[in-house]
Amino acid sequence: MLLCIDCGNTNTVFSVWDGERFLATFRTSTEHQRTADQYFVWFSTLMENRKLEVAITDCIISSTVPRVVFNLRVLCDRYFDTRPIVVGKPDCLLPVNPRVDEGTQVGPDRLVNTAGAYDRHGGDLIVVDFGTATTFDVVAHDGAYVGGVIAPGVNLSLEALHRAAAALPHVDVTKPQAVIGTNTVACMQSGVFWGYVGLVRGICDRIKAEYDCPMRIIGTGGLAPLFSQGDVLFDLIEDDLTMHGLTVIYSHNKENGSI
Numbered sequence: 725m726l727l728c729i730d731c732g733n734t735n736t737v738f739s740v741w742d743g744e745r746f747l748a749t750f751r752t753s754t755e756h757q758r759t760a761d762q763y764f765v766w767f768s769t770l771m772e773n774r775k776l777e778v779a780i781t782d783c784i785i786s787s788t789v790p791r792v793v794f795n796l797r798v799l800c801d802r803y804f805d806t807r808p809i810v811v812g813k814p815d816c817l818l819p820v821n822p823r824v825d826e827g828t829q830v831g832p833d834r835l836v837n838t839a840g841a842y843d844r845h846g847g848d849l850i851v852v853d854f855g856t857a858t859t860f861d862v863v864a865h866d867g868a869y870v871g872g873v874i875a876p877g878v879n880l881s882l883e884a885l886h887r888a889a890a891a892l893p894h895v896d897v898t899k900p901q902a903v904i905g906t907n908t909v910a911c912m913q914s915g916v917f918w919g920y921v922g923l924v925r926g927i928c929d930r931i932k933a934e935y936d937c938p939m940r941i942i943g944t945g946g947l948a949p950l951f952s953q954g955d956v957l958f959d960l961i962e963d964d965l966t967m968h969g970l971t972v973i974y975s976h977n978k979e980n981g982s983i
């Protein structure tokens with residue numbers, strides 16, 4: 725049984741893959757202080773609660789936070805007796821190597837999204853992922869990650885507004901009733917919601933113009949469905965794209981003998 729770990733700057737997601745489907749998915753906040761023992765107690769309690777008695781034999785990790793990888797490696801070694809594949813490390817093979825400026829460390833989540841999206845849909849894609857940051861990944865005709873865009877994340881923008889302005893409260897992102905807000909919260913929600921719809925649309929249009937050949941747009945991350953209520957932004961929304969990408973990279977490494 726394969727354990728896929730996707731560690732973002734805000735949340736860490738564990739998913740158990742039986743070779744055909746994901747049996748369970750658990751989410752916790754990302755904290756670099758969390759120890760291997762803490763991860764294991766959390767994970768095994770949830771597995772027991774779901775009555776899943778399975779042995780983890782393999783593990784693959786994607787982490788945008790380098791500091792957490794050490795304890796996740798200890799978790800794999802101590803509790804699952806396995807050495808994890810860590811996306812972005814030299815011994816982890818990618819189906820297609822990225823084509824970016826020399827010395828650039830592409831976020832592993834973006835490499836994983838690229839592999840997952842190419843496996844399902846072929847090339848010429850834009851993957852829009854609403855995480856801590858909102859990332860746009862351009863997947864070329866042959867499945868290579870060839871660059872993209874990094875914009876501030878939705879919650880980050882709302883938090884920055886709240887922190888910087890004394891009279892602005894903390895608000896959650898939601899689709900407002902109207903564009904013209906008639907109270908402070910509605911004004912902020914309108915700014916973030918419609919601002920983001922415009923940002924996604926504008927960036928995708930400009931990527932398409934620069935790329936100069938038809939592209940499909942895939943939305944992923946918890947907030948993708950919300951923004952597609954404002955405008956037709958995506959050809960497809962796929963919530964499990966990152967986890968799927970992890971299984972694709974794992975299989976590629978298995979087939980090519982690197983594990």
Ligand SMILES: Nc1ncnc2c1ncn2[C@@H]1O[C@H](COP(=O)(O)OP(=O)(O)O)[C@@H](O)[C@H]1O
Nearest residue numbers: 732733734735736854855856857879945946947
């Ligand atoms: N369905 C959702 N509705 C509202 N907020 C969400 C939803 N899913 C994720 N978020 C928020 O979006 C932000 C990014 O979440 P996540 O995708 O887990 O980021 P990362 O991968 O960078 O850790 C977080 O602040 C999280 O609380």
Ligand SMILES: CC(C)(COP(=O)(O)O)[C@@H](O)C(=O)NCCC(=O)O
Nearest residue numbers: 732733788830831833855856857874
């Ligand atoms: C852009 C990111 C911060 C997004 O991370 P996330 O929102 O998933 O936590 C991450 O992919 C990253 O640290 N990238 C490194 C720089 C790059 O991809 O070019």
Ligand SMILES: [K+]
Nearest residue numbers: 732833853855
């Ligand atoms: K992410």
